[in-house]
Amino acid sequence: MSKAVDINVKHVTRVEGHGNIVVKADDGSIEKVEWQVPEAPRFFEAMVRGSNYDDIQTIVSRICGICSASHSLAALKAVEDALDVKVTEQTRKLRILLNYAEQIESHVLHVGYLVAPDLLGVKSVVPLVSSHPDLVKTIIAAHRLGNEMMSLIGGRRTHPVAVKVGGFSRIPTESQLKDLKKKLEDSVPKLKVIAEAVLGLADKLPAFERDTEYISITNPDHYTFYDGDIFSTDVDKTVDIHDFESVANEYVSTQSTAKWTKWHRDSFAVGALARFNNNADQLLPLAKSIADMFGLKKGCCNPYFNNVAQIVEVVQVVEHSLKLIDELLEDGLDPEASKPPEVETKACEGVGCVEAPRGILFHRYKFDDNGICTGANICIPTNQNHGNIQKDFEELVPQFISADKSEDEIRLGLEMLVRAYDPCISCSTHYLDVEFV
Amino acid sequence: METRRESENSSGSIIVGVGNTTMLDEGVGVRVVQEMRKSGNYPTGFEIDEVGASSFNIIHLVSSKNIAVLVDCAYMGEDPGVIRMFTPGEAESRKITTGLSLHEGDLIQAVRLMEHTGAMPKWLYFFGIEPVEVAPGDRLSPLLEEKLDEYAGFINEMILSVIRKIEDADA
Numbered sequence A: 001m002s003k004a005v006d007i008n009v010k011h012v013t014r015v016e017g018h019g020n021i022v023v024k025a026d027d028g029s030i031e032k033v034e035w036q037v038p039e040a041p042r043f044f045e046a047m048v049r050g051s052n053y054d055d056i057q058t059i060v061s062r063i064c065g066i067c068s069a070s071h072s073l074a075a076l077k078a079v080e081d082a083l084d085v086k087v088t089e090q091t092r093k094l095r096i097l098l099n100y101a102e103q104i105e106s107h108v109l110h111v112g113y114l115v116a117p118d119l120l121g122v123k124s125v126v127p128l129v130s131s132h133p134d135l136v137k138t139i140i141a142a143h144r145l146g147n148e149m150m151s152l153i154g155g156r157r158t159h160p161v162a163v164k165v166g167g168f169s170r171i172p173t174e175s176q177l178k179d180l181k182k183k184l185e186d187s188v189p190k191l192k193v194i195a196e197a198v199l200g201l202a203d204k205l206p207a208f209e210r211d212t213e214y215i216s217i218t219n220p221d222h223y224t225f226y227d228g229d230i231f232s233t234d235v236d237k238t239v240d241i242h243d244f245e246s247v248a249n250e251y252v253s254t255q256s257t258a259k260w261t262k263w264h265r266d267s268f269a270v271g272a273l274a275r276f277n278n279n280a281d282q283l284l285p286l287a288k289s290i291a292d293m294f295g296l297k298k299g300c301c302n303p304y305f306n307n308v309a310q311i312v313e314v315v316q317v318v319e320h321s322l323k324l325i326d327e328l329l330e331d332g333l334d335p336e337a338s339k340p341p342e343v344e345t346k347a348c349e350g351v352g353c354v355e356a357p358r359g360i361l362f363h364r365y366k367f368d369d370n371g372i373c374t375g376a377n378i379c380i381p382t383n384q385n386h387g388n389i390q391k392d393f394e395e396l397v398p399q400f401i402s403a404d405k406s407e408d409e410i411r412l413g414l415e416m417l418v419r420a421y422d423p424c425i426s427c428s429t430h431y432l433d434v435e436f437v
Numbered sequence B: 001m002e003t004r005r006e007s008e009n010s011s012g013s014i015i016v017g018v019g020n021t022t023m024l025d026e027g028v029g030v031r032v033v034q035e036m037r038k039s040g041n042y043p044t045g046f047e048i049d050e051v052g053a054s055s056f057n058i059i060h061l062v063s064s065k066n067i068a069v070l071v072d073c074a075y076m077g078e079d080p081g082v083i084r085m086f087t088p089g090e091a092e093s094r095k096i097t098t099g100l101s102l103h104e105g106d107l108i109q110a111v112r113l114m115e116h117t118g119a120m121p122k123w124l125y126f127f128g129i130e131p132v133e134v135a136p137g138d139r140l141s142p143l144l145e146e147k148l149d150e151y152a153g154f155i156n157e158m159i160l161s162v163i164r165k166i167e168d169a170d171a
Helices: A053-063 A068-083 A089-119 A133-154 A174-199 A241-248 A272-282 A285-294 A303-331 A381-402 A407-420 B024-039 B057-062 B088-093 B104-116 B142-146 B148-170
Strands: A004-009 A020-026 A029-036 A215-218 A229-232 A348-356 A359-367 A373-379 B013-018 B046-051 B067-073 B083-086 B123-129
Touching: A004 A407, A020 A381, A020 A407, A029 A381, A053 A068, A053 A359, A053 A373, A068 A089, A068 A133, A068 A348, A068 A359, A089 A133, A089 A174, A089 A303, A089 A348, A089 A407, A133 A174, A133 B057, A133 B104, A174 A285, A174 A303, A215 A272, A215 A348, A215 A359, A229 A241, A241 A348, A241 A359, A241 A373, A272 A285, A272 A303, A272 A359, A285 A303, A303 A407, A359 A381, A381 A407, B013 B024, B013 B057, B024 B046, B024 B067, B024 B123, B024 B142, B024 B148, B046 B057, B057 B067, B057 B104, B067 B148, B083 B148, B123 B148, B142 B148
Parallel strands: B013 B046, B013 B067, B067 B123
Antiparallel strands: A004 A020, A020 A029, A215 A229, A348 A359, A359 A373, B083 B123
């Protein structure tokens, strides 16, 4: 081993936001391996201070264009937790459908537009139109379905406006829900086409495994994205979401402007693979068949298989959406049941948590007597994955070098690893909150 | 200037604001279409919509439309505050694509995807607005804020002009 490796990838392409990959090695000796996040802070936790409780979700949904509904839902749940606002079962189910719309949109966007080009050896999805026209059209159609579902439930394709504290400003009609159900049913064969296409390329996913702590929410009743307690593959007991800071343990890394996290080990992973590893026993039949098709089993520690878990989850949320719509239609939609209630303000504090497409998302807010926000803490999934990406790098780079991979092969392997985590770096920057006395 | 595309079943027309309203002037496209919606200063029969930073959503909004208009923050080498109208072809040939907002790459990629899948609107136009500053912040620079009415009026006039030309060509 005599060659030198000098990789400095500024701004990994095709992920939201900016990140750098730095590798320096000489003669088999590794001098530096770093996953850096240099993006500027965005100050959302400061921005919401002084805002009314009712405006929080509107503001924080702008944190991200891809997972805006998750931020809205986490914020609403935190506000409702603080102000003791209870929502009806109808509202809860409609919100889960909104979350599912985002999972479909985001996972399909990621697998179809960002990962597929890697697996097919091209630089973007555009060249695939010539080589795989039907696949690209199928991906666009599946993404469109998520888009339409988001628009129907949330009132807009992104940054939902219909969701309110305690309910909805408007809900879909029965006819609209029936139409959505038909589209979801029609999507199942298309999703199988996407799954089979990825399966045909699955041998291109690097065979890299590193024993990892996986964290997600869990619920004894179902494979959850919306409600549950915090669970880790490392321990048997769950943690209440109100104690999320004791799980995330955010800290500052000198190589990043974003905070990093750790719990039982130096790092942990969140996202589709984490949810799968913690909750796979609760998958619905069709989703389980897709997991079986890939040979994906609980305990998988190959981070590249996060993409496979995303495909499984798209099928899971479509399957569960069909059940939820049936239940909503059977019970009969009632606008009054989702009408936002009168809220009595008080000095209070609350926590909300949902599974965003990229992993577990926490929001905490404090309010004064008048319902004005006096403090916020938002802990996003991409930040929770940064430390794990670094740890993967540290184990993967020596393997690449030992295998005498070229610099280009190492660069591509590391870029693919970062993309496998589906990072949304533009919404992950999170500066220190200091007070000078 | 116009490049007509044959697109089956094209129907309806739309004006879409593109951008991130938490990055100062990057969100000017969204702010302009919000202004147009509020004032009603846009051609009859057009939908108004907006997308944030998720540029691929544009595909679903504009594909197979008759006329689609995208309004976005654009680095064009102009003085701050200048608005320009151009087609995707012009932007490519003049390399303007390398400076079209923070989400430029994705937006152009989305347009290319539509071209290659036969989903392009029959007529597609960009309105680019040169920013003063793109940085974290939830408002526009004073210069662009003052010009919102002017932008809305200009876009309205230009679209009406395009409609007249299309009608003349079809006559």
